[in-house]
Amino acid sequence: MECLPDSNTKYKDVKYWNERYKLEESFEWFGDFYKFQHLLVQHVGKEENILMLGCGNSALSVDMYRAGYGNITNVDYSSVCVESMAQRHWGCAGLSWVCMDICRLAFPDASFDVVIEKGTLDAMLVDERDPWNLSENNGKLLHQVLSEISRVLKPGGRFVSVTFAQPHFRKRLYARTEYRWSIKHYHYGETFHYFLYVLTKGEELSPEDAALERRLWTEDEALPTDLTYLETENEDFLKNIVL
Secondary structure (H helix, E strand, O other): OOOOOOOHHHHHOHHHHHHHHHHOOOOOOOOOHHHHHHHHOOOOOOOOOEEEEOOOOOOHHHHHHHOOOOOEEEEEOOHHHHHHHHHHOOOOOOEEEEEOOOOOOOOOOOOEEEEEEEOHHHHHOOOOOOOOOOOHHHHHHHHHHHHHHHHHEEEEEEEEEEEOOOHHHHHHHHOOHHHOEEEEEEEEOOOOOEEEEEEEEOOOOOHHHHHHHHHHHHOOOOOOOOOOOOOOOOOHHHHOOOO
16 A cells, blocks of 8 residues: 555654645545444434544545535645545535644534544554553543543534444543543444444443543553454554554
């Protein structure tokens, strides 16, 4: 694959993505829309106002638009990506494309019914090696992103996260009372399982997830050692991240 970087850390470099998007027309992380459409339709209404984080050159927003989702704002920090996607899909009146850093979303509070990310958070964590101990820098970065997501969600709004991160890893990052959401998760896929998390703003954490948060704060949790590394897609970083 011509677009593969020589180092996983380049997945965090906007210059890498700008160059990649000049060459690559489309790429899908964790399967296309139709792989998890049966889950998404249960949690996202076609009339709702949707924000797509780190849209990249994925066909997800366009496929959703063709399926009847009529209002999707797509953001990515690559100007090359945004300009290219806007030109390619100029005839889709319900889709908009904006160059923006997801750490600092330029939208008012409670702007969206749904926020979706597919593989964006995974790409932000490419340099992590210990799934149980997030580095301080990435911990702050992820907290900033999740806080922004919670801020722009309306009461009752949902954050939908699509990833291969298993619940015992990813729920450690999402289970924080200050985000003001509950957590549910589902899986899809045959050879490998991918996961779709639905976090509903305005609902409390379940007793189990609240207990997880308390354990994380007190650092008393006994951590299992049976880590699973999935080899999937053609991207090297997917083989190294379990967060």
